[in-house]
Amino acid sequence: xxxxxxxxxxxxxxxxxxxxxxxxxxxxxxxxxxxxxxxxxxxxxxxxxxxxxxxxxxxxxxxxxxxxxxxxxxxxxxxxxxxxxxxxxxxxxxxxxxxxxxxxxxxxxxxxxxxxxxxxxxxxxxxxxxxxxxxxxxxxxxxxxxxxxxxxxxxxxxxxxxxxxxxxxxxxxxxxxxxxxxxxxxxxxxxxx
Amino acid sequence: xxxxxxxxxxxxxxxxxxxxxxxxxxxxxxxxxxxxxxxxxxxxxxxxxxxxxxxxxxxxxxxxxxxxxxxxxxxxxxxxxxxxxxxxxxxxxxxxxxxxxxxxxxxxxxxxxxxxxxxxxxxxxxxxxxxxxxxxxxxxxxxxxxxxxxxxxxxxxxxxxxxxxxxxxxxxxxxxxxxxxxxxxxxxxxxxx
Numbered sequence: 001x002x003x004x005x006x007x008x009x010x011x012x013x014x015x016x017x018x019x020x021x022x023x024x025x026x027x028x029x030x031x032x033x034x035x036x037x038x039x040x041x042x043x044x045x046x047x048x049x050x051x052x053x054x055x056x057x058x059x060x061x062x063x064x065x066x067x068x069x070x071x072x073x074x075x076x077x078x079x080x081x082x083x084x085x086x087x088x089x090x091x092x093x094x095x096x097x098x099x100x101x102x103x104x105x106x107x108x109x110x111x112x113x114x115x116x117x118x119x120x121x122x123x124x125x126x127x128x129x130x131x132x133x134x135x136x137x138x139x140x141x142x143x144x145x146x147x148x149x150x151x152x153x154x155x156x157x158x159x160x161x162x163x164x165x166x167x168x169x170x171x172x173x174x175x176x177x178x179x180x181x182x183x184x185x186x187x188x189x190x191x192x193x
Numbered sequence: 194x195x196x197x198x199x200x201x202x203x204x205x206x207x208x209x210x211x212x213x214x215x216x217x218x219x220x221x222x223x224x225x226x227x228x229x230x231x232x233x234x235x236x237x238x239x240x241x242x243x244x245x246x247x248x249x250x251x252x253x254x255x256x257x258x259x260x261x262x263x264x265x266x267x268x269x270x271x272x273x274x275x276x277x278x279x280x281x282x283x284x285x286x287x288x289x290x291x292x293x294x295x296x297x298x299x300x301x302x303x304x305x306x307x308x309x310x311x312x313x314x315x316x317x318x319x320x321x322x323x324x325x326x327x328x329x330x331x332x333x334x335x336x337x338x339x340x341x342x343x344x345x346x347x348x349x350x351x352x353x354x355x356x357x358x359x360x361x362x363x364x365x366x367x368x369x370x371x372x373x374x375x376x377x378x379x380x381x382x383x384x385x386x
Contacts, residue, residue: 043319049241049283052340054292058281059338069319071288088251088281090242095264099247126236126262129322142335145252147245 005032007185010113010173012121014039015164015192020078023134023172024189028156031180032188033091033110033131035118035171036066036074042122042169044068046075048087048130058140060085065165066132074168079161082154086136088147091128092177101178110173121169131171134160136180151182198225200378203306203366205314207232208357208385213271216327216365217382221349224373225381226284226303226324228311228364229259229267235315235362237261239268241280241323251333252277258358259325267361272354275347279329281340284321285370294371303366314362324364327353329373344375 002024005011010033015021023032038044050067052058060066062080065073091114097106108115115125135154140147174188175181195217198204203226208214216225231237243260245251253259254273258266284307290299301308308318328347333340367381368374 043317045319047283049281049323050288053282053289056340057338058333058340069283069321071286071292088242089246090240090262093264095243096246099264124236126238128262130242140251140333140335140338142333145250145333147249147251 002189002191005172005174005188005190007174007187008107008176010110010117010171012117012169012171013192015168015170017164017166019164020193021162021164021170022191022193023160025135025152025154025158026156026189027186028154028158029152029182030154030186030188031136031152031175032134033114033173033175034134035114035128035131037121037123037169038068039167039169042127044070044072045127045129046132052087058087060087073165075162075164077160078163079159081158082135082160084137084153086133086138087130088138089130089133091131091173092175092180096177107176109176113173113176114171118169118171149179195382195384198365198367198381198383200367200380201300201369203303203310203364205310205362205364206385208361208363210357210359212357213386214355214357214363215384215386216353218328218345218347218351219349219382220379221347221351222345222375223347223379223381224329224345224368225327226307226366226368227327228307228321228324230314230316230362231261232360232362235320237263237265238320238322239325245280251280253280266358268355268357270353271356272352274351275328275353277330277346278353279326279331280323281331282323282326284324284366285368285373289370300369302369306366306369307364311362311364342372
């Protein structure tokens with residue numbers, strides 16, 4: 001049975017090399033921010049810049065490896081029902097809601113949820129990098145460079161499966177930003193096998 | 194008189210709030226990787242993810258602020274002769290040359306140059322994020338997500354000027370990757386005023 005992440009919250013857990021992590025969108029149109037740290041040395045962390053450089057592509061899917069800042073493969077995508085995820089933007093935060101949404105009493109967002117969940121593993125807020133934003137749909141206009149946050153393409157039950165290529169600490173959220181999730185906050189399911 | 198960064202090397206220096214940093218491409222088609230750290234707390238560092246999210250654009254130019262991981266403005270672009278810079282890719286490294294170019298005895302790249310130049314300021318290699326890659330030309334195909342590293346659009350003498358919005362430590366290179374610089378390694382000039 002999968003675990004459930006409640007709307008606008010987040011968790012951290014460990015996963016062993018060779019195990020798979022399945023991220024499920026149980027209702028559709030819900031984003032999950034994913035972070036990975038090397039369990040033996042948390043200075044090694046998932047890196048969008050390395051991954052996109054080696055892939056020569058900003059949209060990653062089945063078969064694509066996710067690299068660390070030290071250019072080691074941390075995870076490989078082995079199944080993908082959706083084919084559209086974002087790897088450009090940092091987890092939403094108090095500041096995101098203040099700056100983009102104009103909220104006066106902003107939610108702590110995925111950033112705050114990840115910071116709290118990862119703290120027992122020794123991860124401090126400044127160590128949180130750009131997340132692999134599962135199911136997040138951020139199209140780019142190649143001419144102007146304009147980016148938009150559009151509704152996820154995921155439907156109820158759609159899954160992303162990743163294989164761990166090293167022992168990892170994972171941070172995972174049910175994303176807290178209205179725009180990223182087509183205007184409503186929903187849960188995320190996950191399992192390790 | 195501007196300072197010169199020799200081909201395939203890098204420097205670090207401090208700049209005060211309110212000063213401007215001018216980055217000059219003296220011969221044309223040469224990239225300079227730029228990093229910024231808060232001088233009073235080096236855990237605060239330039240963040241592509243925050244900056245692109247707030248700009249809603251991947252190509253930044255005159256008037257655009259460059260944000261930190263804590264969502265404070267570190268630098269503002271105040272003059273830009275070129276209008277095309279990259280903020281997606283990490284500094285080239287030994288691993289870049291090994292993985293992308295197949296080099297058996299790879300150069301340490303901008304990453305190694307930045308790590309050495311920033312070490313006296315307390316910055317460790319794992320603290321090096323995605324750089325603001327001045328003059329780097331990385332077009333994206335909006336449909337497939339494919340990215341290409343193409344020759345810079347900068348001509349001899351072209352400049353980018355940034356105003357410091359806090360006291361900063363800057364890391365700056367003359368980029369070491371053949372593809373980024375149209376096949377030759379050239380110097381970069383800079384000045385603080």
